[in-house]
Amino acid sequence: MFESLTQAPADKIFELVAKFRADTRPEKLDLGIGVYKDQAGNTPVMRAVRRAEQMILDAQTTKTYVGVAGNPGFRDAVRDLVFGGAVANERVASVQAPGGTGALWVLMKLVDRANSGGRVLISDPTWPNHEPMLEGVGLKVDTYPYFDPATRSVRFDALMAKLDGLGPNDTVLLHGCCHNPTGANLTEAQWDQVASSLRRTGALPLIDLAYQGFGDGLDADSYGVRKVAATCDELLVSFSASKNFGLYRERAGVSFAVARDKASAAIVGSQMGNIIRAAWSQSPDHGVEIVRLILTDPDLRADWEAELTEMRETMLDNRKRLAAALRKASNSDEYDFVAEHRGMFSLIGISPEEVTALREKDAVYLIGDSRMNVAGLPRDDMDALAESIIAVTRA
Ligand SMILES: Cc1ncc(COP(=O)(O)O)c(C=O)c1O
Structure with missing residues (x-):
């Protein structure tokens, strides 16, 4: 064959x-x-990671399955780190995924279930795997202007013109802070305009977030995600702990779906769990338990x-x-x-x-x-x- x-x-x-x-x-x-x-x-290996790993080795009594949605304490701690209370917890569904890329894949599958074969816009330029991942799940790919090589800055007017022309059947894959490969980020005022446009058009934002803390600080770097979460009824976020916790090979990530209300969040969460069950079924726990310990233990967190x-x-x-x-x-x-x-x-x-x-x-x-x-x-x-x-x- x-x-x-x-x-x-x-x-x-x-x-x-x-x-x-x-x-x-x-x-x-x-x-x-x-x-x-x-x-x-x-x-x-970060200092707090080493200490958390030792704590796991000393305290863990079983390696049994955690569940399709993964480690709940990890997901809740990362939810608070990312959203910082910008949206009611009951509207946020989450599942653990193998790294930010795995989290992105679950969200792309979810978009395809909600809007089969729909159009997803990616930035020009973007990471080399965005397009093949979208095509792999059966979604249609289009682009929006992002970077001007002549000025080495964001083509913001062209970006807004494209976003303003979108509709409720479109999904737009945006880069969280420091995530776009060019180094040119949106300012807070530009995020405000992006969020207002998404609210107006009803297009679904999907934010790839793998560098929180690498730009200007943990809170400053989540400005865009929090603004969009506070402005729009629906939002998808793929989170990676690979870079900011240095956990690359441990594959620690979360798929977040913000829905318009608690009932809708429960349905969306069930779909994400169902996607995972039909793929890898259970996610690796070691890396995410490290992240949970670091985010919930004040001493480890301060060190991290x-x-x-x-x-x-x-x-x-x-x-x-x-x-x-x-x-x-x-x-x-x-x-x-x-x-x-x-x-x-x-x-x-x-x-x-x-x-x-x-x-x-x-x-x-x-x-x-x-x-x-x-x-x-x-x-x-x-x-x-x-x-x-x-x-x-x-x-
Ligand atoms: C498009 C994209 N998003 C997010 C990530 C985050 O990294 P990881 O999947 O290793 O968590 C990567 C890294 O390869 C990536 O290419």
């Missing part, structure tokens, strides 16, 4: 990881994959928030250092936007050929569209990196 199959297309991010691993040059620098890195280039703040401040400082080094190397303000962007990524705006040259010449690895992970930047060697970047753009 397998003769009918051909090689599946490679994911460009995983392809880059393989190339980086095979590169034997000691000075190689991975600025591609979306994981946080410290100055030694490691992705650390302190380390998250250190990570955020390191990324902000890296941004400032790289912008200054690029200003010096290019003798222009063309790259000042790097310091204005937020989160782990910036599209630095060099061509795919220049990205390839940077990799081949200086062993600096970026995604082909020139997306850079600022967490991996060499803070004490920024001038050399900036000079390499400017050199390939002038070759």
